[in-house]
Amino acid sequence: MEIRIFQWLVPALALSFLMSHLLRYYRGRIDLRETVSGILLWLGVSALAIFPDAISNAFAQVLGFKSNTNAILFLAVSLLFYFQYRLYHIQVRQRRQLTQLTRALALQEFLEKEKS
């Protein structure tokens, strides 16, 4: 079997990310859920890089796509939508926190002025 560059490059990169995830977990920077989801993601990416045809064909068969390319495109677009949703959710949360902080500072300043 011919081994193409991405078949060792992607798993090597994935392995480094995986190790970094484990290290961050042991240092207490991320929780177990984050660690497990990170490990699963990088294992999945590695598996797809090592066995691209087998996995994409199996995926296409399960979802009923005629070609594995369509299945990969579908997967990629779905993931993009998911990450877009996650990013927007994070943005909303941060906006909220910024507003709460701004309000707390405004009220504090106002009440201090009223007292003095």
Add this chain to the structure above:
Amino acid sequence: MSDELLLTVILPAYNEAKVIGGVIDEIQSTLPCRIVVVDDGSSDNTIEYVREKGVMVIRHLLNRGAGASCMTGISLARENNWQQVAFLDADGQHVATDLLVLQACMKETEADLVIGSRFMHAENRIPRIRRIFNAMANILTNTFCKHHYSDTQSGFRLLNRRAIEAIDLYQDDFSYCSEMIIQAEQADLKISECPIFVRYTEYSMSKGQDFQVGVMTAFHFLWKLIFK
């Protein structure tokens, strides 16, 4: 009248230096009240004009939007145990004498929240584009309400102590108008509407919502309802 019972008029303001002085003068000459300006991180000299008038100012260090300013006003009212709070737009489109109309309506209907409706006043000449935006916003908001409201986007409102305690706005932008009505209904508050007069000037038309802001407002409103 005790200090807590005095009506508090809250003016959320963002870059309103041109008109805020006139708005404050008009309110002061209409009725005895406490005026609080929520300066929403203005980059012009709004705050200096307001301080010259000797009214209370609470200042956001950053611009957070009309909804965020409104909620800051409500938080301040809670903190100070103020019993009645009115919100007016600081761009001069509202007429201060309508405060008396809202107060009379609250008394008469025993409402907790009174909304000043631009569309109930026959003499108002509302620009067509504003009518269209408001009609769309009304349809969207009324879909999630038990009752029907003629002006869900009006910034002219009067809240009593029950409403001040019950309403906790999440939306920072103009969608707070719809959110306030929905929250009031959920808290079983009584809501009334009464006609108000509005002045649409070139200045006031340059403020408020346009199409892009309207679309984003609707998006934020729906997002919050779906993913709360």
